[in-house]
Amino acid sequence: MTEQQWLKMYRETVHPLYGYMAKRTRGNRQLTEDIVQESYLRALDDWNRKAVPDSPLAWLKRVARNILIDYLRQKRWVNKENLDLNPDSASQTSKDQFESLEIFLAISTLGRKKARILEAFYYDGMSIREIANEMAISERAVEGQLRRARQSLKSLLPDSKTNGGKNE
Amino acid sequence: MSEIYEPDNQFLDRLEWQLSSEYRRASRLKPASGKIAIPRKVVAITCMVGILMTGVAVIKAAEYIQDSWRKKIEIARAETEVKLKKAHLESTREIASRAEMRFSNGLVEEEEYRVIQIAAKRAELDWNSSLLNLDEVKASGVAPRNELYAPEMGGRDFVSERLKIEIKEIELDLELFRSRVERLKQLVEKGLVQEDELDLIQSEIANRKMMIDKIQERLDLRKRFVAGEITAQEVEIGDRLNVAERNLHLAQSRVDTLKEQMMRLKTLETERMISPMEVKQMQYALDAAQAELELATMELDVLKKLK
Numbered sequence: 094m095t096e097q098q099w100l101k102m103y104r105e106t107v108h109p110l111y112g113y114m115a116k117r118t119r120g121n122r123q124l125t126e127d128i129v130q131e132s133y134l135r136a137l138d139d140w141n142r143k144a145v146p147d148s149p150l151a152w153l154k155r156v157a158r159n160i161l162i163d164y165l166r167q168k169r170w171v172n173k174e175n176l177d178l179n180p181d182s183a184s185q186t187s188k189d190q191f192e193s194l195e196i197f198l199a200i201s202t203l204g205r206k207k208a209r210i211l212e213a214f215y216y217d218g219m220s221i222r223e224i225a226n227e228m229a230i231s232e233r234a235v236e237g238q239l240r241r242a243r244q245s246l247k248s249l250l251p252d253s254k255t256n257g258g259k260n261e
Numbered sequence: 262m263s264e265i266y267e268p269d270n271q272f273l274d275r276l277e278w279q280l281s282s283e284y285r286r287a288s289r290l291k292p293a294s295g296k297i298a299i300p301r302k303v304v305a306i307t308c309m310v311g312i313l314m315t316g317v318a319v320i321k322a323a324e325y326i327q328d329s330w331r332k333k334i335e336i337a338r339a340e341t342e343v344k345l346k347k348a349h350l351e352s353t354r355e356i357a358s359r360a361e362m363r364f365s366n367g368l369v370e371e372e373e374y375r376v377i378q379i380a381a382k383r384a385e386l387d388w389n390s391s392l393l394n395l396d397e398v399k400a401s402g403v404a405p406r407n408e409l410y411a412p413e414m415g416g417r418d419f420v421s422e423r424l425k426i427e428i429k430e431i432e433l434d435l436e437l438f439r440s441r442v443e444r445l446k447q448l449v450e451k452g453l454v455q456e457d458e459l460d461l462i463q464s465e466i467a468n469r470k471m472m473i474d475k476i477q478e479r480l481d482l483r484k485r486f487v488a489g490e491i492t493a494q495e496v497e498i499g500d501r502l503n504v505a506e507r508n509l510h511l512a513q514s515r516v517d518t519l520k521e522q523m524m525r526l527k528t529l530e531t532e533r534m535i536s537p538m539e540v541k542q543m544q545y546a547l548d549a550a551q552a553e554l555e556l557a558t559m560e561l562d563v564l565k566k567l568k
Contacts, residue, residue: 120265
């Protein structure tokens, strides 16, 4: 991988990666930027030693998501004030962001299938049809799985934070 | 899509610059083509293991040098010697056991039987000597030392123990010669053997007795050295004197024996029972023995002056 290829890949993936992560951090700019930066640095290290994956964006998203989960797990054991959230965020209060991140952390513990469908619907803003196409299942099946995932999430949270629509 | 899900340009430019710099830095650190890229964790672990191994190796090397590789070689050599001597002992014991049965059945003569018995006893002494050497090597880490001024090892005086074994070996010779003397006397009386053969055996017996005396003197010297009564140098001179006296005695004994034989041969020559050539050969042997005697006398004189 030459420097030109590396930078080309960066320019192609940075917007979707940033959007993917910003939705999960509820628009927390500082946290999103840190995670995106760390994801690319890990990519450079890993791809230099191994090879560039077939889908660099998917690899980056997976790594970014894991970084966020690790970050949240570490912060869960300290109080809310210590959570590194940006109070000047454009549309969210610090408390809202904290609750949003807590939900994301809860989703990440549900298991791969449920987490994937909830994240796709709530964070990535995908429609039932789009999810059905991506997962190669029927829309009805997506609805069923989404309902069960919601119930599982509800049981994990103290009060109903899953009520309401999508992020956007 | 909301602005909050879009990166700002400042962040993008900064990140691009950083990733470009990181790429160049990684390229500089990247191993040359053809080489296998080793993960940093593996390198770190390898380094740690290497350092530990080096430390262990240094300690082990120090211990190994301390113990001395020579010690291992010497022990192996001494152990091999013990095994060989043991095998020899078992073999001679078996032969002796068979000889005893044959002797009791009258199938073997007494002299042959005695020789075999003494060979078995000698083999046992050899085995004891090899065990002694092995003990000394284990205690000292070096080859056994036979000098009278050698230090004691592990509270044991190996030099004296070896000298005592030497005495026992000579006593075995004496035992054999004495048995021959009795038999030869009977044969001389019957006129079956000439008297000079008996003289030779008695001369050998006298020599062995002298050798035992000399070993006893060495033992005394050793005892005095271990007790701290005399120095190593005094022991060395004393021991050389002892050896020189023994050599002088043996040379004198040989000269005396050869002179007697010469007288007999001359008588036989006058009776024309032997040729003059046989007398001449005896004269050469006597001349050589006398030269050895002179040399031994000179050596003794030099050592006495040193003392």
